[in-house]
Amino acid sequence: MNDSAKKILNVLLMAMVFIPGLFSQNNIIDEIVWVVGDEIILKSEVEEYRKEILMQNQRIEGDPYCFIPEQLAIRKLFLDQAKIDSIQVQETNVNRMLEYQINEYTASVGSVEKLEEYFGKPLSDIREDMRNQLREQQLIDGVQQKHFGSVSLTPSEIRKYYNSIPQDSLPFIPATLELQVVTVEPEVPxxxxxxxxxxxxxxxxxxxxxxxxxxxxxxxxxxxxxxxxxxxxxxxxxxxxxxxxxxxxxxxxxxxxxxxxxxxxxxxxxxxxxxxxxxxxxxxxxxxxKPKIPQQQLDTALVRLDSIRTGIVDKKISFEDAATYFSADKDTRNNKGIMVNNSRNSPNTGTPRFALNELNQDIARVVGEMKIGAISEPFIMTNNSGKQVAAIIKIAQRNEGHKANINNDYQIIKQMAEGNKRQGLMDTWLEKKITGTYVRIDPDWQKCDFKYKGWIK
CATH class of the missing domain: 3.10.50.40 (Chitinase A; domain 3)
Incomplete structure (x- = not known):
């Protein structure tokens, strides 16, 4: 930014944004609270971002009017770097994520009308704001991947990181279950x-x-x-x-x-x-x-599954073979009945491990106290497609809750170590970027314990 631009900014800086031609206090519609490089952060942006964070149940660290402006300023720095790096965005991905997020938000509050009330604007404006945010996030992700994405640590570095963590800071790994399932679909009249x-x-x-x-x-x-x-x-x-x-x-x-x-x-x-x-x-x-399934058909499916269970208990057929040859569950029958965790944002995603709260509710009610190797009695459950089916469950493994340790939870420790290394590189990069960037903060917004040094110059 050249000197003349800075002078203009300093005239306007921390001033109110007025309706043209009207200068009474009652006509103030917004306020500039930060300037980062050539970009401004408005008070309305802070409020909007706060609503977004609350909607997504994300944590706000400390005073929101300190934490949120700093987060917005960090975004501005990454977006500036995205221009330098010529990062490109796939609009198809933006549109897909936009519709998913709009649907999630609408389902969360109950209706489009309630969503509009929450954000104080029509759906068309909410959609456009979210589209811009998602596009910006893809640019930021592109910068982070380019500069910090290729973090790799040796086993000795991972063990050194583990040994450096205070024992009371290690995450608690909840109890998990590994399950196999066989289902029978009742006949629909x-x-x-x-x-x-x-x-x-x-x-x-x-x-x-x-x-x-x-x-x-x-x-x-x-x-x-x-x-x-x-x-x-x-x-x-x-x-x-x-x-x-x-x-x-x-x-x-x-x-x-x-x-x-x-x-x-x-x-x-x-x-x-x-x-x-x-x-x-x-x-x-x-x-x-969905066609309604009469109780008679459900009972017939339970009887059919009970005979399969008897064959497994009497060792006439293995659970694995029963799943392969008799199960109606298309997601597990080619995998010997082993269930795979597809929960969003779970550390167990993609593995056969499930925390109890990640299981289908009907299954969770049955398996809570079962021992390793035990096979449940047949029961009726609603599957992922919303259909009622008869099912039996086998507990393949039970992993009790415990503090993370290097022997049993190496992959989790590895992810923590790599994340810590990546965050360190990012922190160093940001501090250098802040030092070389023009920043001006409204005096009323400076009384903060910011995460990064150098904002107040």
């Missing part, structure tokens, strides 16, 4: 399937005749709770995020006035309304109905 299809055909007729809108029917009738509250709207998505049967129909549609034929998937039966296409992304609405 044909008359139940016919009844569901008749209802969906009636919904299509109501939309085509103008008696009801698709969104109203979805809100009242759809059994997909995640989209029903939004009038059946799924948000912009790629083909790969949908099951093939659904995706094949949706991505062949292009007329919002047309309703699809009935589509059967593992979740049940759907009708689909095309909404909008943006490149590789498509937005849609759908109504999902």
């Amino acid at each position: 044909l008359e139940e399937i016919d009844a569901v299809k008749a209802r969906l055909r009636d919904f299509t007729e109501q939309v085509n005749s103008g008696k009801q809108s698709f969104s109203t029917l979805a809100l009242i009738n759809s059994e997909d709770q995640g989209t029903a509250i939004r009038g059946g709207e799924g948000g912009f998505t790629t083909r790969s995020n949908l099951v093939p049967e659904f995706a094949n129909v949706l991505f062949a549609m292009n007329d919002p006035s047309k309703i699809s034929n009935i589509v059967e998937t593992e979740y049940g039966y759907h009708i689909i309304q095309f909404v909008e296409r943006r490149g590789d992304l498509v937005n849609y609405r759908h109504i999902l109905l």
Whole structure:
């Protein structure tokens, strides 16, 4: 920044942003609180970021009006570096993450109207702000990957890091279970399937005749709770995020006035309304109905599974073979029945380990006190597709809760050591970047114990 630019900034610096031509105190609409290089941070940005953090249940360290402006300033430094490094953003990824985040936020607060009330702006503005934030985050991720992504430590360095950690600072590893499962799907009576299809055909007729809108029917009738509250709207998505049967129909549609034929998937039966296409992304609405399974069919499935369990207990067949040849669970039958943890943001993701709170609730109620090698009695559970199935569970391994240690939790310690090394490199880089960047902070916002030195010059 040249001297003249600095002089102009210092005239405006820490001033209020006014409505043009009106200078009374009541007309102040915002306030500049930080200047970082050529970028300003407004008080409204701090408030907006605070709402975002709270919405995501993230931790605010200390005074939010110290912590948040510093975080925003750090983002400005990384974005400046992204320009220097010519980091590029994939807009398709931004759009996909945007729709996922909008859907998550809407589900969290209960409706679009409540989301608009929370942020104090219409959905279109929320969407655009989030799009900009996600685009910026991809740029920041690109910088961090380029400069700090290739951290690698030797086993001796990892052990040295472990030995340097005070014992009371080691993380507690919750108890985990490793499970195998065999399921049997009860037979769905044909008359139940016919009844569901008749209802969906009636919904299509109501939309085509103008008696009801698709969104109203979805809100009242759809059994997909995640989209029903939004009038059946799924948000912009790629083909790969949908099951093939659904995706094949949706991505062949292009007329919002047309309703699809009935589509059967593992979740049940759907009708689909095309909404909008943006490149590789498509937005849609759908109504999902699931055939009801009579108790008699559930009981029959339990009896069938009980005979399989008896064969396993009598050693006529192994649990692994029973899973391979008899299980209806497509995710585990080719893996000897071993369940894999797909929980988001879990340290156990991608492994066969589950903390009790990461398990399907129906399974968690059954396995809590079971011993290693024990096989449960058959029970009815709702699977990941929302279907009722009969199941038996075997406890393959039980890992009791404990303080992390280098022998049993090497990968966790390794991740901690690499993360610590990466953070150290990032801290050094940021302090150097701060030193070489013009920064000005409103005096009322300077009374903080900032994480990084050099902000106040």
